Amino acid sequence: MDKTEAMPHFMTNVVEPARLRALMRLEQDFQTNKNALATQWTIAFQRICKQLGGEQIRKDKASIGHITFSLLRTELAVGRAIYLVEATDSSWFFDRNPCQTEYDASWALAYLEQLKAEINGGSKAYMGAITLPDVEQLILREAVHFHQYVIQLARYALPMAIQSQEFVELSIEDIVEIRVGEYMDVSEVVYKIDRRTRDAQSVRDWIAEGSKQEYAYEVFDRLDLSKGEYSELDFRYSRFEQSDLSASRCNGCVLIGTRWNHSRLADADFSHSMLSGADFCQSELTGADFRGIQASQGLLEPDSWEMPGFWEITFAEANVEGASFVGAQLAGAKFSRANLVDVNFAGADLADVSFTDANLRGAVFVGASIVAVDFTGADVEGATFSARDRGNVNLDEQQQATVIWMEAESEGAYLDELFYSVPR
Template sequence: MRVTIDSLEQQIAPLREAMLQAVDAYWPNRMDMHRGELIEAFRKLCIRIGQQQSSGQKAPIAYIHFSFLRTWLLQDRVIYSIEAYDDRWYVDRNECLELLELPWLYPLLQSFKQDLGHALFRQVPDTEIDAIVLREFTVLHQYIREWIRSLVPELIALPEFLAIERADVLRIRAGEFKDFSEQLWMEDCTDRQAAELKSWLEEKRSSDCMNSDLRGLDLSGGQYEGIDLRYSHCSGGDFSGSNFQGSICVGTDFSGSKLTGADFSQSLLYDANFSGCDLSSAKLAEAVGGARFFHEGMVLGFYGIDFSNANLQGANLLFADLAGAEFQGANLSGALILKQDALQWNLSEEQRRSITWMEEDESGVPVPVQVQLRE
């Protein structure tokens, strides 16, 4: 029986979805139960790096990779390697690695493999089944990748990490062993001039700005419309009066930044961190970053947007999709929010009373309205 690509995908799709839902049930609480294992493996790697650097075997570290190992997947084990390289990357032949096994996730992959075998029995050879399993492991990997990303602040705060010699630019990445990987963290200690960086950012060249280290810089008044700043580190900076309209700020960390009057209208803000920010008079109208979005096995939005302890006084949040966002301790006095969103966001009664609630009139123009709140 000849199996077409389309018919094969039709049979795989529901099994992929089942595996996705299974791992999503682990996220994030059950995975966080194992955070100590990851931190300990990283700590051991840093000790190994220090030993090699003390003996002159290892230059300053420029890359740290978390890589899933395909050969182990075929042997019923989910194992990641954690490797350290100097600025030559893969050309660095001085091996420095630790292994991290995640046996608690393998049953999810095993169940997918068994269901795949039943669904495709006698339609494709066993080698093709294995190839499909390896390809679809990315469904699980994306959760592991975000789990690692969430723990990076703890990893880079370890005394063992702080003690190693690091290159001027250090990147922490995750992906397949010596193949495609994605950047989780970037530490840039080069001499950075805010004016030059601002001009570079305003050029908005494709994906060049992704994963940038822009911490603590004055980049106010910038014309960053449509920029892709996903997973960049912008904490403690000054972006007041900047135009980010239509930008991609997925996972961007603006925590503790000055964003007064900044325009994030129609931007993608999944997992963005605005905790402790001054967003007074900012525009977030029609911004998107609510509940997790699933599409063909891929997920967008793992944690939700964080506005905890942010100042959103007078901010425009009309038509913004912020379901599930964290607003604990946020100042929403005079913020413009549609009445229809009143029950969708997790707000305190004090916050609800301070908001300027709006509703569309017959012509579709938002106007202030009264909202009945609990006494």
């Protein structure tokens, strides 16, 4: 078998299965240890900001408009998981005097080294048709998949990391983008700061234009956008903190990784939106509509890999009284200390959801998947569960004595009526 014949066979039978195994291990590591990884990222970010601040003073550097983390394939080729970190002014690539330092991403790219070892071992069966230089070239191409976890961790960690004193002390522009990408190649925004005073009406007019591209990674903090029509738009990883979107229509939107902390969202319609990784901590959500949302933690498909899995949606300490999560996909969600009085979770996927210390009086769990749900400390008085789940739900004796168990016949009629009335 010559190289022309061997390489497609090698890719299909050795590289692709090994890649999947390595990425699944990295995914498990990320999901299990993301808070510890975020802490490590923050420590590294503080060091980077301190170094950049010193550079800024020495070079009499103008205010920073961009901080870019760039994967260096030249370093990767010699076994170093190093990203170049550059702080530039608002001119970005045209800044001739950037401040520079490094970031070590060994936590993610160590799995790429494992992949290299595995496929190099697998190449031996091809009797010299697949050489070590071939493997090394393949690994440089495969790096893009593992690099995506560096992007994902930056997204997860930066909302806390930018609050560090080392970052606050930097001289920055009113608009700052923190980006992750490849050196002198494509990069993407992982966090954006916009300190401009923005007029709510001009923002409404901009959104009304209905662009399919422009609203991702944006900053919509402290704005009155109430009673607005924002359906079927892409706001992924944007921020709406301390804003008012009460009675607004956001159904069918891409809202992955959005942040809504301390926002007013009463009677807002988020139905059938993608909301994995969204943060609604301490928000006002009474009567909000979350029917049919896709907000599960983890990979899109548990046995395949297309991109890093999402982190969990959270409603910690939010007021969600009277909201509807009928048919919602909420695996891994956090509702700790939330007010969930009379919330309807009928037919929802609640696997691994945390309701610790939440107020669930009158909530409905009929037909919901409640595998490994944590009700520790929750008030469930008057909450309704399917009778078939009596032996499966994790309630203590006191909690069990206060709930209502709906029998199968009544459950079927209830769910038929409920889902029949849900618009499709």
